[in-house]
Amino acid sequence: MSYLIGDAMTGGYGGADILHDCTIAVEKGEIAVIVGPNGAGKSTAMKAVFGMLDMHKGQVRLDGADITNMSPQDRVKAGMGFVPQNNNVFTSMTVQENLEMGAYIRLEDFSDTMEQVFDLFPILKEKRKQPASELSGGQRQQVAVGRALMTQPKVLMLDEPTAGVSPIVMDELFDRIIEVAKTGIAILMVEQNARQALNIADKGYVLVQGRNRFTDTGAALLANPEVRKSFLGG
């Protein structure tokens, strides 16, 4: 029984189905990565788990409870954090205000959570008074992840967190994500950089045309000659 599971999901954005019987699951403290070619439905699968998709078959369960019909906002309150791929920070607001907005639903004092985020991403503490629009791409991603962490989620969902950042920044972001997972948070991530992502993944899902093609541990997928040949460039 997985902590979060999107079970046999079928559905799309109103038109033709994009996902067909697709299953994605993640355990507490683990990193699950969804990889696959362009148009495979990676982001769609993630959005389905977060309730941003019309699903007419399948179920999403969080900690055993059926949340299939819950709105994305309610899923945030239920302990799911989501970092969209684009427009994932409030550009006109300072780093600190971005984090405060992440904690909007928490009425209690959240300064300790903010300190934890600053410990995780020290550069954000330095730039806390700067508008997010003045940050580099990698720093913005840190703000975006930090914002999602402010609700103290039990599951963190990241849609291509390393899109458009340099390889060095990517490695650094992955290191941070591993640290987050070690605190017991379940991490579900869509990634373009399949090889590096599978390297840190406990579990990998290779999707093709909205269907599960390969599902295994990250290491096993990296070792699988068929996966290597078709999806990792040999």
Next chain:
Amino acid sequence: MTDILNAIVLFANFVFVPGLAYGSQLALGALGVTLIFSILRFANFAHGDTMAFGTMCTILVTWWFQSMGISFGFLPTALLALPFGIFLTILYVLGTDRMIYRFYRKKKSANIILMMASVGVMFVTNGIVRLIIGPEDQRFADGERFVIRAREFKEMTGLAEGLAIRTTQVITVVVTIMVVAALFWFLQKSRTGKAMRAYSDNEDLALLSGINPDKVVMVAWIIAATLATIAGTLYGLDKSFKPFVYFQLLLPIFAAAIVGGIGNPLGAIAGGFVIAFSEVTITYVYKKFLAYLGPDGWAPDGLVQLLSTDYKFAVSFVILVLVLLWRPTGIFKGKVL
């Protein structure tokens, strides 16, 4: 030397002081337009008539107070009535949102549809105001009229020109400073204000952060109604209240909001003063002013008025067109309409 001082006093009396008061009134109006634009994402054409509605409510309560013999000393009674006017206007505006705008919002209609709906609200509001208070001019300023009278100023300084400062002008500037300070504090520091900025910045991410859109929209309307009533009442005190004039104010107010950069509160204030001072300086008769600065006994033959006051709305219109052509984001980089 006295000639130069006289010229300065003349300029202050007829351009600077009136422009400052008018600019403050436009700034408050433009703040309301900009706020609705950044939260509800449409240009609210009903704002001028919301100002008329709010002023009407304030005037009715003022009359009621006056009939009971309540006054505010040397200050206008309307200031006492203002909170009641604001309250009634908030109810009216929330009513229009509940009855009209909410329907289109839930349908996720295009912004242009919401804007056209606001034109309808504008006409209806306009009708309601004329039906209740009538289309005529109303003067409702009471209390002390002047802080400094022209005659007193002349006696004090010994200059030929006098500087008159009306109580309503001082009230306008003081109230505007207080309102703007409160608004900026609210937007920058309070939890709800930050949520409004977040919602304006990135609606989807605001929803993901658990910000309640209904609450943000409601607070935006409450603030817009408050600003409209204050701006309208200050304008009415300073000049007079005539429903049709308030409808016409829509143009300079929109010009102010767009010149400053729509969606940007700081821009709305800057825009208000830019429009007000452009209007006043371009329609001012410079004959006497130049006569003071020129050689003794000399005076220009004509009036040296760039544009007749009848054309004052042309000034805001021209500025509006120029800004839209060359810098559509406005002075402070707002959004593009």
